Amino acid sequence: MSKKSKGIILIQRILVWTLYFFAGFILYSKEGSLYPFLITFSRIIYPLSIFWLQIRIKKRTNFLPIDSTMTTSHLWFNLLPVIASLITVILSLTNIFLYILGKLFNF
Known part of the structure; x- marks a missing residue:
């Protein structure tokens, strides 16, 4: 693998992890934009999904x-860890996008 492709992979991973950690920050620090059950599920599984990944x-x-x-x-x-982690990724990213949209359009 060339140095250029390793650099691109590194940048992509940093961007993905930054987005995912920011989604976790919003998940834990702000009121959720999804149903409370989904937020609670995401808050429980989120740290486990990071370790699993x-x-x-x-x-x-x-x-x-x-x-x-x-x-x-x-x-x-x-x-089970795969399914729970994928659901958590989807829910946390959905929550962050709804949070950002709410801030942009003052919902």
Whole structure:
């Protein structure tokens, strides 16, 4: 991999993590723009999703390590963190965009 592509990947990761941490800051410090149940769920799972993503990125493994030899419990053990983290990412980013839109248009 060339130096230029590594630099671009680094910049992209920094931008994504900055956006995600800013979304977490808004999630914890401001009143949520979504339903209270969704905000509570996001506040609980948000730190776990950060740790889960860091582990997956550092180990450079697949996000969904599924194969035909897995038992049902092992499959759920691998799927639940992925599903919870994806839902949390979607909810926290939706919350930050609704917050920004509310500030721009004074909702």
